[in-house]
Amino acid sequence: MEPVFKKELSKEHLKELFESDEKCLEFLAGLKWCEGFTCRKCGNSNYCPGKTPYSRRCTRCKSEESAAAGTIFHNCKFPVSKAFYIAYNVCKGEEEISTYEFARRLSLRQMTCWNFKNKIRTALSKINSMSDSEKLSIQKILTG
Secondary structure (H helix, E strand, C coil): CCCCCCCCCCHHHHHHHHHCHHHHHHHHHHHHCCCCCCCCCCCCCCEEECCCCCCEEECCCCCEECCCCCCCCCCCCCCHHHHHHHHHHHHHCCCCCCHHHHHHHHCCCHHHHHHHHHHHHHHHHHHHCCCHHHHHHHHHHHHC
16 A cells, blocks of 8 residues: 655654644644635635634635545544544554554544544545546645
């Protein structure tokens, strides 16, 4: 499996991401809106901060969008920092960590870890089945 992120993240940066949901949302917002905000409902590009950390609210239709909306982290029922830990380890692919081990390390149910790991694998297989031009546009967003 090829790496999703081309840039290496420092151990300090990873540690920060895995410790705090707020840092994870900040990281997601930076990736998601690196080329600017566009409202999914009306297409407006003007926004103000939303009610939740790192969310954005459209100034035209008042629709609020979280940093996790439209990502694999959307509607995650456990802390985003734990989801990041699983996603990073699955995508990095250096060692295969079982869902039982994720459950032990993160104090989650094994089935929760299995479902999320499966969600990541499904997303990765969709990326791998895309055309080269589609992959390039996603890679451009992820690597900046």
